[in-house]
Amino acid sequence: MPTPLLPVAEAQCRLVALATPLPTARVPLAEAAGRWAAEDIAALRTQPASDLSAMDGYAIRFADLPGPWEVIGESAAGRAFAGAVNAGEAVRIFTGAPMPQGADAVLVQEEAARQGARLTLAGKGPLAPGRHVRPKGLDFTAGETLIQAGERLTPARLALAGIAGHGTLAMRRKVRVAIAATGDELVPPGTPLADAQLPETNRLMLTAQLADLPVEIIDLGILPDRRDALEYAFRAVTADLLVTSGGASVGDHDLIRPALEAAGGEIHFWRIALRPGKPMLAGKLGDAVVLGLPGNPVSAFVTALLFVRPLIAHLSGASDPLPETRRLPLGEPLPANDARADYLRAEVREGRAFASMIQDSSMLQTLARAGCLIVRAPHAPPAKTGDSVEILHLA
Missing domain, CATH: 3.90.105.10 (Molybdopterin biosynthesis moea protein, domain 2)
Structure with a gap:
């Protein structure tokens, strides 16, 4: 009897449980x-360390309104007035400058008239003590x-x-992520293609998906469909996370599972109730977590979004590593769903989500045009135009 497919949420929880956050170190703020x-x-x-002016104008005592005042000095950011403001006195002040001792309000310059050292009121003035003042500790x-x-x-x-x-x-510390693609048909992008060859882009895509995360990428290149070659490569890996694409299913050339086990690793779970991305596997190889992603590019993208990124966030100490969803109204009806969770590529137009007509997991063009993934729970009933649906936003 086949092993039941693992629900997405359970797979995410089990994956996070495979590893603990990495050791800490102090890093410069810029890093x-x-x-x-x-x-x-x-x-x-x-912050602020003292009362500061929130406006350009004059620091005064509110009790001295309506003036006049004698201007006795100036206070600017980084160059405070050294004295105190007494009755009938004012200090020229600029935004962000420390308030002088004795002053408790700012007369903004648009409401002031000045001739030499004489300052008079030309408007209503501050309405209360503390007006236009940022008090100490405001932030x-x-x-x-x-x-x-x-x-x-x-x-x-x-x-x-x-x-x-x-x-x-x-x-x-940064997560060391080793990335490998598998498949005899794969060649680097831009290489002239022989019969049945295909440009390999999953490593490029996965590396870009992780670019905003604290990672160090180890590129293992394209590995052949040979168990001995895969086993040799896996034994040599020194990383916190090994991510492979392709070879995780059940075909004669799907060799990730036996190669991983031959290298001393173990499989913790395999096959997710997910479309696209059902064949994904997770395991351990020494201290490294292993994620075997499907080879189809959209499946690799979705499983990286749901599993690779959250695991890296968890290893990096995130308190909430799972991707955040939001809701949008549906632009067109959707049929009832089956037993797998669906992550449908969709475009966002006029604030509504429109699922792409064809959802084949090999089609990168629909992924490139998608603004979000519509999340359809297992056995979700039909959805009508305007119904609120859960989405994962794609940057």
Whole structure:
């Protein structure tokens, strides 16, 4: 009796359980972009460190309105006024400059008139103490947790860590990913083709899919359909993750499983209730996790999206490594689904998802045009135009 197909969610959970996050090291802030925090990141300083002006104008005491005032100095960013503001006095101030001692409001320059050192009100002026002032600690205070362990260092979080006083951060080391394609028919792109040969593009595609992740790619090239050659290549691998494409099914030339086992590896699960991508397998080879992806390019792309990327995120310390879905209204009806989860290539037009007419897993053109994948659960009923469907956005 054939082994039941493994549901996608269960396969993802079992895959993540095969490995623990990698060791940590401190890396310069400039090298932390796109990685995940290995520990909580707390502020080393208060921001702003003192009360600052939010506008160009004059620092005054609110109690002195409606003026007039005598201008006694200037405060600029990086060059604060050294004295104090007393009754009837004002200090010329610029956006981001420290508020002088004694001043508690800013008279914006559009509402001020000045002749020499004499300053008068030319508008309504600030409506309350603290007006146009950024108070000390408005953004955060020293010791406050700003970024939690497992959160990804987006550009904004990277800037936040920097302004909080950090020059280095604790990150998991980069994931070493070995990528191999298998198949006697495959040749590098751009090579003149003999009969039955095919340009090999899965390694190129997979490497590009991982480009935004903290990885070091080890290109194993194109491996032949020979068990001894595959076994030799697998024994030589030094990586955290071995990804192969092709040879994971049940044909006479599908040799990934026996070669992996001959090299001392073990298969943890195989065949997913997924379309495209059913033949995917997962296992271990020493300390490395092995993912055998199907050879059809769309199947390889989808399984990389659902399994390779999440595993790398998990090894990198992500608290939520699985891809995030959203919802869009359907542009056209879809029939009921069978027992496998469907990930349908679709275009997004006028805010609606339109599934491609042909979903053959060898067709890269439909994948290249797709803006998302429509996710259809096993045994999903027919869907009508306008129904809300779950999607995975494709950048």
